[in-house]
Structure formats: C-alpha cells, structure tokens
Amino acid sequence: xxxxxxxxxxxxxxxxxxxxxxxxxxxxxxxxxxxxxxxxxxxxxxxxxxxxxxxxxxxxxxxxxxxxxxxxxxxxxxxxxxxxxxxxxxxxxxxxxxxxxxxxxxxxxxxxxxxxxxxxxxxxxxxxxxxxxxxxxxxxxxxxxxxxxxxxxxxxxxxxxxxxxxxxxxxxxxxxxxxxxxxxxxxxxxxxxxxxxxxxxxxxxxxxxxxxxxxxxxxxxxxxxxxxxxxxxx
Amino acid sequence: xxxxxxxxxxxxxxxxxxxxxxxxxxxxxxxxxxxxxxxxxxxxxxxxxxxxxxxxxxxxxxxxxxxxxxxxxxxxxxxxxxxxxxxxxxxxxxxxxxxxxxxxxxxxxxxxxxxxxxxxxxxxxxxxxxxxxxxxxxxxxxxxxxxxxxxxxxxxxxxxxxxxxxxxxxxxxxxxxxxxxxxxxxxxxxxxxxxxxxxxxxxxxxxxxxxxxxxxxxxxxxxxxxxxxxxxxxxxxxxxxxxxxxxxxxxxxxxxxxxxxxxxxxxxxxxxxxxxxxxxxxxxxxxx
Ligand SMILES: Nc1ncnc2c1ncn2[C@@H]1O[C@H](COP(=O)(O)OP(=O)(O)OP(=O)(O)O)[C@@H](O)[C@H]1O
Ligand SMILES: [Mg+2]
Numbered sequence: 001x002x003x004x005x006x007x008x009x010x011x012x013x014x015x016x017x018x019x020x021x022x023x024x025x026x027x028x029x030x031x032x033x034x035x036x037x038x039x040x041x042x043x044x045x046x047x048x049x050x051x052x053x054x055x056x057x058x059x060x061x062x063x064x065x066x067x068x069x070x071x072x073x074x075x076x077x078x079x080x081x082x083x084x085x086x087x088x089x090x091x092x093x094x095x096x097x098x099x100x101x102x103x104x105x106x107x108x109x110x111x112x113x114x115x116x117x118x119x120x121x122x123x124x125x126x127x128x129x130x131x132x133x134x135x136x137x138x139x140x141x142x143x144x145x146x147x148x149x150x151x152x153x154x155x156x157x158x159x160x161x162x163x164x165x166x167x168x169x170x171x172x173x174x175x176x177x178x179x180x181x182x183x184x185x186x187x188x189x190x191x192x193x194x195x196x197x198x199x200x201x202x203x204x205x206x207x208x209x210x211x212x213x214x215x216x217x218x219x220x221x222x223x224x225x226x227x228x229x230x231x232x233x234x
Numbered sequence: 235x236x237x238x239x240x241x242x243x244x245x246x247x248x249x250x251x252x253x254x255x256x257x258x259x260x261x262x263x264x265x266x267x268x269x270x271x272x273x274x275x276x277x278x279x280x281x282x283x284x285x286x287x288x289x290x291x292x293x294x295x296x297x298x299x300x301x302x303x304x305x306x307x308x309x310x311x312x313x314x315x316x317x318x319x320x321x322x323x324x325x326x327x328x329x330x331x332x333x334x335x336x337x338x339x340x341x342x343x344x345x346x347x348x349x350x351x352x353x354x355x356x357x358x359x360x361x362x363x364x365x366x367x368x369x370x371x372x373x374x375x376x377x378x379x380x381x382x383x384x385x386x387x388x389x390x391x392x393x394x395x396x397x398x399x400x401x402x403x404x405x406x407x408x409x410x411x412x413x414x415x416x417x418x419x420x421x422x423x424x425x426x427x428x429x430x431x432x433x434x435x436x437x438x439x440x441x442x443x444x445x446x447x448x449x450x451x452x453x454x455x456x457x458x459x460x461x462x463x464x465x466x467x468x469x470x471x472x473x474x475x476x477x478x479x480x481x482x483x484x485x486x487x488x489x490x491x492x493x494x495x496x497x498x499x500x501x502x503x504x505x506x507x508x509x510x511x512x513x514x515x516x517x518x519x520x521x522x
Contacts, residue, residue, distance in 0.1 A: 050414065052410070052414070071413065072410075072413045072414045073413045073414070073415075073416045073417065073418060073419075076414060076415060076416040077416055082414055084411070084414070087408055087410075087411060088411065089411075090403070090404045090407040090408060090411065090412075091407060091408075092403065092406075092407050093400065093403060093404060093407065097400050097403075097404075100397065100400055101400055101401065101404045101412070101415050101417070102415060104397070104401065104415050104416045104417055105415075105416035107397065147415070151415075151416070
C-alpha cells in the first residue's frame with residue numbers, strides 16, 4: 001500500500017470533530033475515490049493527508065513513513081502531490097512559471113519534465129507565457145494537475161478536480177487521470193460526479209458524517225442498489 | 235516656463251528613481267507579509283549610516299558604500315523580523331504595522347545614541363553641474379539615479395529568471411499553495427525581509443549621498459514611499475516603480491504652485507486620492 005490512513009480524528013477548532021475515525025488505503029497504481037454527502041469531511045480528510053491540518057489522533061503512513069502532522073512541504077518532498085479544489089494555481093505567474101514551481105523540489109529534472117508535460121498538454125505549451133489567471137476553469141484545473149505531475153509524485157491527491165467544469169472538460173480530465181494511473185502514479189480523489197468517478201476508479205470509500213460508511217471495488221459500489229439510490233442519484 | 239517644467243521633471247525622475255528603490259522594498263514585503271512595514275524608515279536610516287561609515291571611514295566609493303548599506307539594512311531587517319515580527323506572524327495587520335513603527339523608533343534612537351542628531355555628509359567628489367540645453371543636472375543625482383536603476387534591473391532579473399525569485403512571487407500569490415509545492419515559506423519570508431530592507435538601506439545611502447544623513451532620514455520620506463506603493467497598487471513591483479516616478483515628478487512639480495516645504499503633502503494627497511477613487515492603485519489586483 002502506498003497510503004494507509006488509520007482511525008483519523010481531526011477538526012478545525014478545539015471542540016469540533018469533523019473526522020471521527022476515518023480509515024482508508026491506496027495501493028500502488030490504484031485510483032481510489034472518496035464519495036459522500038456535502039460536509040461529510042472528505043476535503044478535511046485530504047487536508048490531513050497532505051499536511052495542511054494536523055490530526056488529533058490516528059495515523060497516516062505514506063510509503064512507509066508516518067506523515068501525520070508533518071507540514072505540507074515535507075509530505076510534498078516525500079512524493080505526495082495534493083491539488084486543492086480551489087486556488088490551486090498561482091494566478092500572477094505564467095503557466096510556464098507555475099509548472100516550474102510545481103517542480104520546485106526536483107530542480108535537476110525540471111526542464112525535462114516541463115517539456116514532457118507541455119507535450120502531453122499542448123494547450124499549456126501554446127499559452128505558456130500567459131498568466132494563469134487568464135485560464136478558463138477547465139484549463140486551470142488541467143494546469144493544477146500538470147503542476148502536481150511536475151514533482152513526479154508517487155501519489156496524486158485530488159479534491160473534486162471536475163468541480164465547475166463542463167461535461168466535456170470533465171471527461172477530458174478523467175481521461176488524463178486514467179493516463180496518470182497508466183504511468184504508474186496512484187490517485188486518491190474526491191468526486192461529486194460519483195458515477196463518473198466510479199467508472200474510472202479501482203476502489204471507493206463512502207464517507208458520511210466523518211465516518212466510513214462503506215467501501216469496496218468501484219464496480220460493486222456502482223451496482224449496489226442501495227448505494228445507487230442514496231448516493232448516486234438512482 | 236517650459237524650461238522650468240522640464241527641469242522639474244528631470245529632477246523628479248531622478249528623485250523618483252531613488253524613491254522607487256525603497257518603494258519596491260516596501261511593496262515586496264507587503265506582498266509576502268501582508269502588512270505595511272513602516273520600519274522601512276528606520277532601516278533606511280540604518281543603511282544610510284552603514285554606507286556613510288563605509289564611505290567616510292573606510293574610504294569606499296559610493297557603489298560599494300551602497301552595497302554596505304544594503305547588506306547592513308538587510309541584516310537588521312532579518313533580525314528585526316526574527317525577534318519582533320515572527321512571533322506575531324498570525325496577528326492582525328494593524329498589530330504588525332504598529333510593531334513595525336516601534337522597530338523604526340528603536341533603530342532611529344539607536345542611531346541617535348550612536349551618532350547624535352548632527353547632519354552628516356558623504357565624502358564625495360564635488361563636480362560642476364552638467365548643462366544640457368536648458369537642463370542643469372547634478373552629476374551626483376545622475377549617478378544616484380543610475381545606481382537606483384541598476385539595483386532595479388538586478389532585482390528584475392532575480393524575480394523573473396531565478397527559481398528563488400519565482401518562489402518569492404509564488405509565496406506572495408498564495409503562501410499555502412507555495413508550501414504544498416515544497417517551498418519553505420518561512421525561509422522565503424526571511425529572504426524577502428532581507429531584500430526589502432536591504433533595498434531600503436540602499437535607498438537611504440542614495441538619499442544621503444544626495445543631501446545629508448540623520449537618524450530621521452527615513453521618517454522624512456516614508457510617506458512618499460508609502461504613497462508610491464499605494465499609488466502603484468500595494469504588492470505590485472512594477473506598480474511601485476511607476477508610483478515612485480509619479481510621486482517624484484509631482485513632488486518636484488508641486489514647487490511651481492506651492493512653496494517647497496509643502497512637498498511632503500504630495501504623498502498624503504496622493505494616498506487620499508488613490509484610496510478614494512482607485513483603492514487597488516495603478517497595477518494592483520488584490521483588494522486588501
Ligand atoms: N477551515 C475550516 N474551518 C472550520 N470548519 C471547517 C473548515 N473547513 C471545513 N469546515 C467544516 O468541516 C465540515 C466538513 O467539511 P469538508 O470540507 O471536509 O466537507 P466535504 O465532505 O469536503 O464537503 P463538500 O462535498 O461540500 O466539499 C463542514 O461542516 C465544514 O463546515
Ligand atoms: Mg470538499
């Protein structure tokens with residue numbers, strides 16, 4: 001397993017407990033989705049994994065290292081790339097510069113990676129001198145994922161990557177995610193489009209009120225009648 | 235009349251260039267630390283004295299004295315950040331601004347204690363003004379403006395072409411995201427304090443070389459520096475440069491209509507106008 005999360009308890013204030021004992025894991029080369037209602041604590045869970053929020057209890061093991069409570073730049077240095085749902089690019093930097101910062105921790109391979117990534121996403125090459133603020137929602141999301149790939153991560157952690165995208169843009173993004181998996185990178189993502197997410201995922205976890213509700217192979221969950229009615233809109 | 239205007243414009247451009255050096259320091263620190271650091275005034279004076287010592291006691295020429303002023307003020311900047319501001323990192327901007335005024339008072343009084351209130355002058359070769367057409371230019375002012383422009387070009391290269399420069403801009407854009415990308419934002423903050431206050435010190439040396447130095451040298455121009463940064467849009471470096479030239483020129487031009495002693499009011503009026511009509515300044519984007 002690349003990532004093992006055990007009995008995570010976390011919250012923002014002193015009193016609130018948003019996560020009440022969440023466990024999950026991601027295997028090498030797997031796409032794992034987290035789905036669940038609004039406010040379930042999905043984003044909070046990813047923030048703890050990325051190192052933006054220290055958990056109160058529980059453990060997060062990444063490639064054998066205990067990372068719970070480590071600051072974000074340390075988890076990044078270990079090969080974990082986190083992409084927030086919003087504000088995930090530097091608006092005043094050009095696209096090229098955003099990619100360079102994406103590869104901040106790998107100075108020796110930065111140039112090569114940047115070329116590869118611009119080859120993979122021709123749009124980014126075309127607009128490499130434009131400020132990131134000029135991009136549309138879908139383009140910005142592509143850039144955010146591309147920046148994460150610059151660091152050659154072992155695990156890509158995505159918070160609702162398709163939020164706000166047109167169906168076409170979302171489909172392109174899902175294709176990108178499948179390609180990333182094919183390149184050997186594990187992916188953990190939250191998705192509102194649960195059915196689309198399950199279609200490309202190996203496994204999934206359903207989170208409700210800060211606790212694990214159910215998990216299993218994505219195909220099983222997608223076909224479970226109860227889950228379909230409650231979480232997948234029929 | 236046209237001759238007077240041209241002459242004042244030329245003077246304004248030269249004083250604007252010096253102002254710009256300090257205004258860049260002010261605005262880059264604002265961009266990363268998100269509060270107006272008024273201790274820039276004290277650091278300007280500290281740098282000016284360091285440059286003056288280098289020049290009058292060690293006989294170093296102005297460019298090297300400038301470098302000394304930069305390094306010493308930068309060092310004081312890192313120290314004052316570490317001792318006073320770092321523990322307040324999460325405090326409200328107004329708290330930090332007040333703490334920065336206290337730092338400035340501390341530096342000014344330390345200088346007064348060490349060197350007294352006397353006006354001091356740099357040891358610079360005297361030269362006759364250059365006369366070009368109707369224009370009369372002081373070689374020292376021209377050299378100062380040239381050094382200011384060189385400093386700005388170096389900074390431009392750092393910000394645009396080095397990964398550390400990009401990291402500073404990225405941290406200014408979104409410090410949380412910068413940390414996610416592996417940037418040590420606390421280290422960047424230290425570096426920004428060093429560069430920002432170093433620029434203040436360099437500007438202090440240039441001002442001192444133009445006239446003379448005293449512990450309140452920075453205090454006397456901080457309003458103009460602040461006005462330049464606000465006018466350009468707080469946090470925008472090109473904005474601060476534009477703002478500084480605008481303030482420099484208007485301050486000089488104001489002498490046509492009001493006595494020179496009212497020059498200081500220009501910055502004040504400029505701030506009022508910007509805040510009333512375009513709070514984000516020429517090139518500012520953030521509303522803060
Ligand atoms: N920065 C914060 N400070 C305080 N409370 C927060 C913060 N962020 C989230 N919360 C609270 O934590 C709870 C869980 O939020 P979280 O964002 O983890 O949910 P989510 O499952 O990602 O929901 P969504 O599907 O809407 O994105 C919510 O009640 C939210 O109000
Ligand atoms: Mg969320």
